[in-house]
Amino acid sequence: MAHRFPALTTEQKKELSDIAQRIVANGKGILAADESVGTMGNRLQRIKVENTEENRRQFREILFSVDNSINQSIGGVILFHETLYQKDSQGKLFRNILKEKGIVVGIKLDQGGAPLAGTNKETTIQGLDGLSERCAQYKKDGVDFGKWRAVLRIADQCPSSLAIQENANALARYASICQQNGLVPIVEPEVLPDGDHDLEHCQYVSEKVLAAVYKALNDHHVYLEGTLLKPNMVTAGHACTKKYTPEQVAMATVTALHRTVPAAVPGICFLSGGMSEEDATLNLNAINRCPLPRPWKLSFSYGRALQASALAAWGGKTENKKATQEAFMKRAVANCQAAQGQYVHTGSSGAAATQSLFTAAYTY
Amino acid sequence: MPYPYPALTPEQKKELSDIAHRIVALGKGILAADESTGSIAKRLQSIGTENTEENRRFYRQLLLTADDLIKSKGGVVGIKVDKGVVPLAGTNGETTTQGLDGLSERCAQYKKDGADFAKWRCVLKIGEHTPSALAIMENANVLASYASICQQNGIVPIAEPEILPDGDHDLKRCQYVTEKVLAAVYKALSDHHVYLEGTLLKPNMVTPGHACTQKYSNEEIAMATVTALSRTVPPAVTGVTFLSGGQSEEEASINLNAINKCPLLKPWVLTFSYGRALQASALKAWGGKKENLKAAQEEYIKRALTKSLACQGKYTPSGQSGAAASESLFISNHAY
Numbered sequence: 001m002a003h004r005f006p007a008l009t010t011e012q013k014k015e016l017s018d019i020a021q022r023i024v025a026n027g028k029g030i031l032a033a034d035e036s037v038g039t040m041g042n043r044l045q046r047i048k049v050e051n052t053e054e055n056r057r058q059f060r061e062i063l064f065s066v067d068n069s070i071n072q073s074i075g076g077v078i079l080f081h082e083t084l085y086q087k088d089s090q091g092k093l094f095r096n097i098l099k100e101k102g103i104v105v106g107i108k109l110d111q112g113g114a115p116l117a118g119t120n121k122e123t124t125i126q127g128l129d130g131l132s133e134r135c136a137q138y139k140k141d142g143v144d145f146g147k148w149r150a151v152l153r154i155a156d157q158c159p160s161s162l163a164i165q166e167n168a169n170a171l172a173r174y175a176s177i178c179q180q181n182g183l184v185p186i187v188e189p190e191v192l193p194d195g196d197h198d199l200e201h202c203q204y205v206s207e208k209v210l211a212a213v214y215k216a217l218n219d220h221h222v223y224l225e226g227t228l229l230k231p232n233m234v235t236a237g238h239a240c241t242k243k244y245t246p247e248q249v250a251m252a253t254v255t256a257l258h259r260t261v262p263a264a265v266p267g268i269c270f271l272s273g274g275m276s277e278e279d280a281t282l283n284l285n286a287i288n289r290c291p292l293p294r295p296w297k298l299s300f301s302y303g304r305a306l307q308a309s310a311l312a313a314w315g316g317k318t319e320n321k322k323a324t325q326e327a328f329m330k331r332a333v334a335n336c337q338a339a340q341g342q343y344v345h346t347g348s349s350g351a352a353a354t355q356s357l358f359t360a361a362y363t364y
Numbered sequence: 365m366p367y368p369y370p371a372l373t374p375e376q377k378k379e380l381s382d383i384a385h386r387i388v389a390l391g392k393g394i395l396a397a398d399e400s401t402g403s404i405a406k407r408l409q410s411i412g413t414e415n416t417e418e419n420r421r422f423y424r425q426l427l428l429t430a431d432d433l434i435k436s437k438g439g440v441v442g443i444k445v446d447k448g449v450v451p452l453a454g455t456n457g458e459t460t461t462q463g464l465d466g467l468s469e470r471c472a473q474y475k476k477d478g479a480d481f482a483k484w485r486c487v488l489k490i491g492e493h494t495p496s497a498l499a500i501m502e503n504a505n506v507l508a509s510y511a512s513i514c515q516q517n518g519i520v521p522i523a524e525p526e527i528l529p530d531g532d533h534d535l536k537r538c539q540y541v542t543e544k545v546l547a548a549v550y551k552a553l554s555d556h557h558v559y560l561e562g563t564l565l566k567p568n569m570v571t572p573g574h575a576c577t578q579k580y581s582n583e584e585i586a587m588a589t590v591t592a593l594s595r596t597v598p599p600a601v602t603g604v605t606f607l608s609g610g611q612s613e614e615e616a617s618i619n620l621n622a623i624n625k626c627p628l629l630k631p632w633v634l635t636f637s638y639g640r641a642l643q644a645s646a647l648k649a650w651g652g653k654k655e656n657l658k659a660a661q662e663e664y665i666k667r668a669l670t671k672s673l674a675c676q677g678k679y680t681p682s683g684q685s686g687a688a689a690s691e692s693l694f695i696s697n698h699a700y
Contacts, residue, residue, distance in 0.1 A: 004536065004537060004540040207554065208554065211550070211551055211554035211555075212551075214547070214551075215547055215548075215550075215551040218543065218544070218547035218595075218596070219547075224595050225595075255600075258598060258599040258600045258631075259554075259560050259561075259598050259600040260554070260598055261598065261599075262594060262595050262596055262597065262598060263594040263597075263599055263628075263629045263630075263631050264591070264594040264595040292599075293599045293600075293631040294599075295594075295599055295629040295631045
């Protein structure tokens with residue numbers, strides 16, 4: 001074994017670990033507002049709004065200009081490239097608005113899926129080319145963390161060893177490059193909920209995937225204390241006829257994590273993966289009340305589960321700004337409580353809150 | 365990926381996890397029935413007792429009947445199951461460990477004979493080109509195979525990937541190597557479908573090499589050790605029982621104390637096994653004289669059943685009043 005060549009200096013490590021901890025401090029979580037143009041189009045279509053750059057800008061402006069108290073629930077926001085350079089109606093950059101609220105700015109770094117030949121429609125993720133230069137530029141432009149979404153699915157012969165290995169390796173490469181440029185990498189190995197498999201099957205697959213991810217991170221000399229994990233919760237497939245309680249989901253989820261995720265990882269921010277807003281909150285709450293050892297923060301990085309009600313309230317009309325912000329703030333606060341195991345389900349959620357947000361074979 | 369074929373039933377898992385918890389709750393495991401006559405010969409020599417078959421038989425019986433008494437008092441009995449190291453060709457003196465042949469049948473018999481856990485020791489060493497990727501991978505794999513077979517037979521496997529303290533490498537180098545080795549071990553355990561909650565880990569503490577001229581405080585050793593573990597050992601692992609390696613029992617206790625006071629998150633129990641000290645006390649009390657049998661057994665049992673204060677971070681080294689306890693754990697400029 002070659003003598004150790006430190007990947008990071010002490011100062012670099014401290015900076016990364018400080019950023020990671022700030023994002024998940026005190027029950028805070030992440031707003032995943034990094035929908036690509038195409039994906040945002042799907043969201044807007046649901047509320048019958050045209051997918052123009054101005055409409056996308058307007059919706060994000062409403063969210064980001066919410067009251068400063070949002071910074072008690074939201075520690076970080078993930079942006080798409082376009083959004084990072086957009087401004088509000090007064091000409092102020094979104095990223096500066098967020099930073100002034102004390103919220104850490106992040107950026108989606110992957111560039112979508114590419115097929116793995118010889119597999120049952122499995123994919124790896126592109127985006128490593130020139131990644132270091134892109135990260136350096138984003139860091140200059142005020143970004144402090146990155147996100148990269150790898151996708152695995154449960155089906156016949158899936159996920160295959162190749163898919164697991166390849167996606168784990170790409171995630172580790174991305175994480176290493178981020179850290180070299182002062183960005184905290186959020187590592188997202190999503191096991192899709194599509195299918196009729198049961199809870200145990202999802203748990204088994206999640207454990208195998210996460211074990212591979214952390215071995216790859218170790219092989220690539222990634223500094224775990226300066227990373228965050230964004231996994232799926234362990235749930236049954238969407239077409240599974242058996243139903244499970246939030247406590248069962250919580251136990252399966254935390255069991256899988258505590259068998260694979262080292263304590264050095266400061267925070268785990270779950271993706272919502274098509275769960276309704278309310279289920280995403282209830283499950284997170286149950287996770288934070290699970291009696292197993294949980295040395296990492298267990299929080300959220302939600303896109304749909306934070307914005308569905310807000311989108312419905314907005315409907316494309318500026319006069320609905322206040323209602324939109326209230327809907328968003330409500331979900332943010334609820335999830336912050338859930339991240340501390342203190343969410344109390346009042347039963348008075350908005351109409352959109354209980355609506356399933358599942359979209360088959362979801363890609364951004 | 366094929367649907368999981370459960371390696372263990374829920375009942376089997378519960379039994380293993382209960383045993384593992386009992387071992388670390390007592391503060392240590394008890395290692396019995398050391399199979400090598402060579403080792404026993406050394407022990408007899410150390411108390412000036414003639415190495416006859418009768419004396420060897422007597423000594424073995426002393427330990428085994430003591431084990432029955434230990435079990436009746438709620439202690440746990442374990443067995444070493446590996447068959448020593450063998451060379452890995454094409455490497456710089458590196459080894460793997462044998463013992464897998466017929467291991468399942470041996471474990472089944474040991475379980476019938478009252479053993480509830482087993483131990484398997486792999487050895488790695490730090491040198492210019494070692495440990496090599498092959499040595500790490502091969503030893504991790506053999507540990508995982510052993511662990512899987514143990515669990516199939518109701519025996520809790522203690523995995524011991526010892527990185528020798530020989531050499532002049534510094535603390536950082538040992539930490540780096542330890543992290544690489546442990547990451548490989550846990551990936552292999554996952555690949556072999558081993559139930560982590562029903563295992564224990566017996567690692568080296570992270571220390572500088574014996575010939576290293578730089579000196580480190582107990583707090584530095586503690587911080588390096590816990591950092592390495594927190595980056596590699598999943599929280600599901602029930603407990604970590606450190607080997608003392610080349611350290612004296614006293615030094616190991618002081619370091620264990622510092623480890624338990626380390627401010628990093630430690631989701632596993634952190635303790636160590638008094639293997640050598642147990643036998644030393646019993647041997648001394650026996651002194652080769654039959655009439656001392658009972659006294660020797662009592663000494664052995666007393667040691668075996670005493671909970672280690674060091675596991676609670678309350679250990680005070682003899683002759684000093686907790687000097688280590690008041691030292692700062694902050695080390696500037698030392699990146700882990």
